[in-house]
Amino acid sequence: MTGTVLARRPLPELSRNRRAWPTWRRRGRIMFISNRGEDPDVFAVWDMADDGSGLRQLTADDTYSDHWVRVNWAGTRMVVARSRASQSNGNGANHTPGGGVQEYLWLADLDGTYQPEPLWAHPDTPEGPINNDAGWTDMGHPSWLRSDDWIYVAAKTEPGVDSRDFGIWRIHVATGEQQAVWTNPDRVIGDPEGSAEGDILCMFQTSDGALLTGKLDIWRCEPDGTARRAVTSETNWETPSPSSDYDPTASPDGRWVAWLRADDPTWFLGLGRWSAAVASADGQTTRRALPYDDPNSISANPHWLDNHTLVAERSTYTGPLQLPVEYRLVRFGRIPLTEPEDITVPDDSRNDRFPHPY
Numbered sequence: 186m187t188g189t190v191l192a193r194r195p196l197p198e199l200s201r202n203r204r205a206w207p208t209w210r211r212r213g214r215i216m217f218i219s220n221r222g223e224d225p226d227v228f229a230v231w232d233m234a235d236d237g238s239g240l241r242q243l244t245a246d247d248t249y250s251d252h253w254v255r256v257n258w259a260g261t262r263m264v265v266a267r268s269r270a271s272q273s274n275g276n277g278a279n280h281t282p283g284g285g286v287q288e289y290l291w292l293a294d295l296d297g298t299y300q301p302e303p304l305w306a307h308p309d310t311p312e313g314p315i316n317n318d319a320g321w322t323d324m325g326h327p328s329w330l331r332s333d334d335w336i337y338v339a340a341k342t343e344p345g346v347d348s349r350d351f352g353i354w355r356i357h358v359a360t361g362e363q364q365a366v367w368t369n370p371d372r373v374i375g376d377p378e379g380s381a382e383g384d385i386l387c388m389f390q391t392s393d394g395a396l397l398t399g400k401l402d403i404w405r406c407e408p409d410g411t412a413r414r415a416v417t418s419e420t421n422w423e424t425p426s427p428s429s430d431y432d433p434t435a436s437p438d439g440r441w442v443a444w445l446r447a448d449d450p451t452w453f454l455g456l457g458r459w460s461a462a463v464a465s466a467d468g469q470t471t472r473r474a475l476p477y478d479d480p481n482s483i484s485a486n487p488h489w490l491d492n493h494t495l496v497a498e499r500s501t502y503t504g505p506l507q508l509p510v511e512y513r514l515v516r517f518g519r520i521p522l523t524e525p526e527d528i529t530v531p532d533d534s535r536n537d538r539f540p541h542p543y
Contacts, residue, residue, distance in 0.1 A: 216232050246270075432486055461517065
């Protein structure tokens, strides 16, 4: 085990009398992905208390590298997107045969015990095809809604990193059945996250153009893909912005949505800057955003610790291209949006990523 865990400094009381959704049974802990083990190219699922104490490694398998982890709302099991360890690139991302996201979707108990077989496997893997009736070529960003029956993912049926065919799909946990929820072959629709009301928040590409340059906004829809409506768009802001919004997450009481805003169209390449933003769930409240910070910035995956506080990744930018390296986990308050505080500080070449409170 390497790295340092920082003790929590209490945040001020930010709000009172806010009712958390009763089905969200939080244990006061955070799961995340880290390469703190012996091999820096292999990421595993780790776990700690909200204040950074009680750090422990839950999964250990040299064959696979873990990437996304999500605990269900009941707090009884998790789903993990994984790839072959040989295809991990050392910063928590990976390279799959289709040129996109993960190779496997796997269910596990909270102690890190995986099911004997994956729920889904890429066609080009030794185990594939497993439950690939819809013809997915790539898959990632798994998420639970309040129901444990389905896992929602961003998936596509056209191979290649230049494809705009990413859409929201769901896979039935018991049967492996796959259903399209919201797809458009000419748009990128991704980052599905369940809200307290039981509907879906997602990222939607609202403008024409290639994957790397299209403008993104946050939308929401029902679990079957109906009742689609915008949460963020230029019409909702006092100052219109060409920036892109992605990685949405809903507060436990359903009143607030947080996401990341990229200030540069090259955000997908890791060359732009990101900041955290918050708005009311209907998108009408003026956003509050953390200022862009150089050389450090909130980089990805914000999630709510409670109705007042969020946890996210923060990365340090180095090199001539200012690419993100040295990911760590931070917390910050919602009202007002407070300067992020480090929860973890990994050693060199080690990264803590994709936090998920449970």
